[in-house]
Amino acid sequence: MVTPQAVLEELKKVKYPGFNRDIVSFGMVKDIEVGSMGVNIILAPTTAREDVLQQIHDAVTATVRQMPGVAAVEVTVTAPEQPQRRMQQxxxxxxxxxxxxxxxxxxxxxxxxxxxxxxxxxxxxxxxxxxxxxxxxxxxxxxxxxxxxxxxxxxxxxxxxxxxxxxxxxxxxxxxxxxxxxxxxxxxxxxxxxxxxxxxxxxxxxxxxxxxxxxxxxxxxxxxxxxxxxxxxxxxxxxxxxxxxxxxxxxxxxxxxxxxxxxxxxxxxxxxxxxxxxxxxxxxxxxxxxxxxxxxxxxxxxxxxxxxxxxxxxxxxxxxxxxxxxxxxxxxxxxxxxxxxxxxxxxxxxxxxxx
Ligand SMILES: Nc1ncnc2c1ncn2[C@@H]1O[C@H](COP(=O)(O)OP(=O)(O)OP(=O)(O)O)[C@@H](O)[C@H]1O
Ligand SMILES: [Mg+2]
CATH class of the missing domain: 3.40.50.300 (P-loop containing nucleotide triphosphate hydrolases)
Incomplete structure (x- = not known):
């Protein structure tokens, strides 16, 4: 079975759309749970843009799914944090x-x-x-x-x-x-x-x-x-x-x-x-x-x-x-x-x- 550390390392390869930096260095990855059912990745959104979040969601899923020993991947995007709430108003x-x-x-x-x-x-x-x-x-x-x-x-x-x-x-x-x-x-x-x-x-x-x-x-x-x-x-x-x-x-x-x-x-x-x-x-x-x-x-x-x-x-x-x-x-x-x-x-x- 993979370890959360290995998944995190792999996620460092996922670039934030439009930037040269990866999503890990952007602080998007909040938690990685590895269980018998597969890997669950919790992301905190840094943008309110649905298309960008979808792109990240898809890239994360594809990246982790190809890791050896990963049966299933679930990506959860948590509720927007403070900046997004301000943005909505x-x-x-x-x-x-x-x-x-x-x-x-x-x-x-x-x-x-x-x-x-x-x-x-x-x-x-x-x-x-x-x-x-x-x-x-x-x-x-x-x-x-x-x-x-x-x-x-x-x-x-x-x-x-x-x-x-x-x-x-x-x-x-x-x-x-x-x-x-x-x-x-x-x-x-x-x-x-x-x-x-x-x-x-x-x-x-x-x-x-x-x-x-x-x-x-x-x-x-x-x-x-x-x-x-x-x-x-x-x-x-x-x-x-x-x-x-x-x-x-x-x-x-x-x-x-x-x-x-x-x-x-x-x-x-x-x-x-x-x-x-x-x-x-x-x-x-x-x-x-x-x-x-x-x-x-x-x-x-x-x-x-x-x-x-x-x-x-x-x-x-x-x-x-x-x-x-x-x-x-x-x-x-x-x-x-x-x-x-x-x-x-x-x-x-x-x-x-x-x-
Ligand atoms: N109408 C013009 N006639 C002659 N030279 C111009 C004219 N407009 C801009 N330039 C010259 O073209 C160069 C680029 O202009 P400027 O720096 O304003 O572009 P910019 O779009 O802000 O560039 P950047 O994308 O780097 O921000 C400058 O040297 C400027 O003096
Ligand atoms: Mg300029």
Missing amino acids: GPTGVPGVTHVIAVASGKGGVGKSTVAVNLALALIGLGKRVGLLDCDVYGPSVPLMLGLKERPKSTEDRRIIPLHKYGLTVISLGLFVEDHTPIIWRGPMINKLLTQFLREVDWGELDYLVLDLPPGTGDAQLTIVQQVPLSGGVIVTTPQDVALLDVKRGITMFQQVKAPVLGVIENMSYHICSGCGERAEIFGHGGGEAMARQFDIPLLGEIPLVRDVREAADAGKPLVLTQPDHPQSQAFRSIAARLVAEVAAHPAQVLPTIH
Whole structure:
């Protein structure tokens, strides 16, 4: 007969869906009973998502069943623990914040952080009070784009004081992760940091809090958007990647948390020559528009590809501020105005925040 230790060792081979870590290291395995009738494994759920739990259930059953000497396997998933109960009641809002908007992308490198930063600043230009929460723990691109280096301080009662730049209230998770933290640990750290930052940061009174999500629309991103009631989500894409599937996944992710998709932003939509100002549609044009029509969501705008934006980003001085008349800055301003209108068009999603 097998021993519970042998079963536990075997379960270390079962990966948590979407993660590189196994279910044992996630603390999911609560008990293993080996009896004459077979093996009974008790799992504590770490997610409310039925499809993920089913996947884990099936993988555990298959893994243990193939062990020599195992006649039958039963997998029991216990009642959800505290976090799930909280989830069922719905996540609570961020103190002082009226609207939380998440910026997502199916792929990395499409310009999500560039959009999040410039959009946030354009919203300030419209007279809104705006915060930016950079949820990317893999590379501190937002601090770089805004020229921020210092780590936020905390008050005596352990509230975190956010950084302020160009009128924007900013917190970047990347600033709290030590440089030597291995990549595989960064993902799981996001949620712990995020829960803390959503509730323990002194955001002040904000009309909008923009979340710059890590690239992708998988479980990790879903867990983030589950933590707070969103007024809506925005999906950034590029013409090369007018990957319908990517946008569809983004829409599905926001639907899962019952947040409206406020629209798609097509970045690097066409090229504007920094010398002559000529416009060239090097990747073809109209993809974003066609996609928006297909999914029946607004195309919030198209942002040109220009060399200046990268230079502005690298210098920590976003283009919206340094060159307000630039076509790209105009694009960001018009997107910001459109976004405000879309948020107003979905008032049912505005949940009360707890002060
Ligand atoms: N419209 C644009 N024109 C020119 N360069 C751009 C434009 N948008 C983004 N970039 C540049 O492309 C690079 C990637 O942009 P950014 O970091 O915003 O992407 P991201 O989607 O946030 O990436 P990640 O997936 O790593 O988070 C940066 O160097 C940025 O300056
Ligand atoms: Mg980014």
